[in-house]
Amino acid sequence: MSQESPSLLSTPISRRAAITLMGAGAVGVSLGYSRLAKPQPTIYQPDNLSLPVQLQQPKQVCVIGAGLAGLAAAYELSQRGFVVTLLEKSPNLGGKIASWKINVGDEEFRMEHGFHGFFPQYYNLKSLVSELAIEENFKSLESYSLVFRSGDYEPEVFRPSHSSFPWNVIDLAISSPNRLRWGINLLKLKHLQVFRAITGFQIPRTFKTYDSIAVADWAGQDFPQGLYDLYFLPFAKSSLNAPDVLSTGELLQFFHFYFFGNPEGLAFNGTCDDMGTSLVQPLAQAIAANGGQIVPQATVSKIECTGDRITGLTYQQGDAQPDVPFWVERNELLNQNGKRYYGAGDRVYVAQSEREALCLTCTHQGCTVQPQPDGQFLCPCHGALYDAEGRVQRGPAARDLAKFAILATAGDRAQLAAVVPHAPAAEVAITADYYVLATDVGGTRHLFDLIEGDADPNLKQQVSQLALADPFAVARFWLDRDFPWEHSNFASLSGYALTDSITLYHRIQQQ
Numbered sequence: 046m047s048q049e050s051p052s053l054l055s056t057p058i059s060r061r062a063a064i065t066l067m068g069a070g071a072v073g074v075s076l077g078y079s080r081l082a083k084p085q086p087t088i089y090q091p092d093n094l095s096l097p098v099q100l101q102q103p104k105q106v107c108v109i110g111a112g113l114a115g116l117a118a119a120y121e122l123s124q125r126g127f128v129v130t131l132l133e134k135s136p137n138l139g140g141k142i143a144s145w146k147i148n149v150g151d152e153e154f155r156m157e158h159g160f161h162g163f164f165p166q167y168y169n170l171k172s173l174v175s176e177l178a179i180e181e182n183f184k185s186l187e188s189y190s191l192v193f194r195s196g197d198y199e200p201e202v203f204r205p206s207h208s209s210f211p212w213n214v215i216d217l218a219i220s221s222p223n224r225l226r227w228g229i230n231l232l233k234l235k236h237l238q239v240f241r242a243i244t245g246f247q248i249p250r251t252f253k254t255y256d257s258i259a260v261a262d263w264a265g266q267d268f269p270q271g272l273y274d275l276y277f278l279p280f281a282k283s284s285l286n287a288p289d290v291l292s293t294g295e296l297l298q299f300f301h302f303y304f305f306g307n308p309e310g311l312a313f314n315g316t317c318d319d320m321g322t323s324l325v326q327p328l329a330q331a332i333a334a335n336g337g338q339i340v341p342q343a344t345v346s347k348i349e350c351t352g353d354r355i356t357g358l359t360y361q362q363g364d365a366q367p368d369v370p371f372w373v374e375r376n377e378l379l380n381q382n383g384k385r386y387y388g389a390g391d392r393v394y395v396a397q398s399e400r401e402a403l404c405l406t407c408t409h410q411g412c413t414v415q416p417q418p419d420g421q422f423l424c425p426c427h428g429a430l431y432d433a434e435g436r437v438q439r440g441p442a443a444r445d446l447a448k449f450a451i452l453a454t455a456g457d458r459a460q461l462a463a464v465v466p467h468a469p470a471a472e473v474a475i476t477a478d479y480y481v482l483a484t485d486v487g488g489t490r491h492l493f494d495l496i497e498g499d500a501d502p503n504l505k506q507q508v509s510q511l512a513l514a515d516p517f518a519v520a521r522f523w524l525d526r527d528f529p530w531e532h533s534n535f536a537s538l539s540g541y542a543l544t545d546s547i548t549l550y551h552r553i554q555q556q
Contacts, residue, residue: 100126105477107132107358109345109492112140115483116328117173122481123335130475131332132343132360135411137321138329140485144321149523154556155319156426159519160535160548162186162313165205166302174324177331182323183314186553190532191279194540198223198275200532203311210244210305221275228271235267246301256294263293276300279539283546285517315535315553346472350498355480361470371494375457384416387459389513390487394461400451402461403435408444422446425518486511517545527551 104127108119111133119131137143144155163170163183174180191201199222206213218224230236242255255263260281264273281288281296304311316323329339342362346369349357373394379386385396393413394402405414407424414422420433430439435446449461482489493500493508534552538544550556 098125103128104479105130106479106481107475107477108481108483109358110140110483110485110488111135111138111329111339111341112483112485113142113170113324115140115481116325116332117169118481118483119332119337119339120173120328120335123332123337127479129332129335129337130477131337131339132345133339133341134344134488136341137411138339138341139321139325142320142325144319144325154523155321156521157319157321157519159517160315160546160550160553161320162189162315162535164303164311164313165309166307173328177327179323179327182317182327184317184553185314186312186534188533189311189313190536191275192532192536192538193274194538198226198271201275202533205309205312207308209308213304213308214244223271223275226271227275228269230269233267236269239268239272242297243300244305246297246306248298251297252294254294255297256292258293259289260291260293260296261289264288274539279537282539283537285515285545287515290515317553318555345492345495348492348496350496350500352499353501356498357474357476358480359472359474361472363470369495370452370460370462371491372458372460375459387461388487390485390516392487392491394449394459396451396459397434397448401464402449402451402459404447404449406447407442408437408446409440409442414446486513521550 106122106127106129108115108122108129108131111119111131115131115133116138119129123129135143137145141158142161144157147154147156165171174183185205187204189203191203193200201221201223204220206216208216218227221227229240231240242251245251260277264277268277277296278288280299281291284291284295284299286295301307332339340360340362343360344362345358345360347359348355373387373392374389376386376389376393379393387394387396387402391406391411391413393405395405395416396402405422406412407414407426407429409424409429412424412426414424414429414431417423421438422431422433422435423429424442428439429437429442431442431446432438435448437443437445448464450464451459452462453460482492484492490508490511493505496505530549534549535546537546
């Protein structure tokens, strides 16, 4: 009679083998969980503030700048009982997410500063949207395409994801039609260093190593060509910065927060209507409902400072230009045809003579007008036209461009003051317990130039050295019919000198 072979269940195993099997099982369970379960953000420093949610006694706060940052700050503070005054120099609230009315033919539309996607990892914004109960104002775009001009690569399509690293990279490799073109060889030291830099982002180590290296220079050091063409170059340009200037540390942070270190993926939401209607107006209405005061077309003329504290400010409302002298830097990028330009962004001035300059800020909505070959100035956003002296030739603008006296020059800087042909608007003084500067870089630098009294010289120097991002233009076309389009409703483009993306607004927004 043959002897029955022993069962696996009854076969004795060593302690080491049991521990090995248990370890392998734990790893397998962990991998399976990380693959199927959506990771949650890690809280490195829990909020340990013990301050009450509501103020115990009234306090005043002045917020300067009504872009998204200023609106959010004003809303949060008004929710907690602060008496808020929100100042905005433009007639429209929202900054880069503002919208305004334009006429196309016989119809009225809303115009914006280009499409903006709201990513799922915008946790603070999502919280605001939830508090305001305006979730229905947003819709998922479901997918996001990256389309290449040349025929070397197939379009990349990104979709919502719930997998963390390394599964999100594995999913990308599986879904990418260009995965065999990435060009990664981890046996090469430079490629291994690139992989470690991408997947091992850490503050401040990454910035210490890569912040002084431009993306184009880093990619020129035996970088995987396909990886650069497919992802690094397009996403570097999507930040509206030139790759030969953009910091590699900034780009690595971009990839970390938007993909490698985040399970939310690259798909995002768009607004169902223009951003002013969908987001800016609800925020402004909530601020007003909480007792806050919003002052559009408010130009700050003076800021008083004692020590490290702002003690007061004054502003004028309307079309008044501040007659307080201020300094602006010469803009070599704009200088042409013997003309001298100063300032940048939405504060650009052109010297008409040795003693007078013309402000190129359109008096309709605050856009920067563009010089034309015949010497006139044209608003690229709304079509207002001014002659060479700044006088209105065609609407919708109703006022001439502002003129400024050149009081002094020092190197590449000029000191300007408004030429006021009529009685200036009355100044309004504000004294508050707190002041919030929520302006863009150009606006912040201008506000620091207005400070009178004691101020931290190191802080003023740091602000004066802040860099301005490259300008961008938005072209919007209204067609009388739909057209075939096989890609996502918002698609990034690669390989074009000027065009970064295309948005099909009629498939996203209601208008």
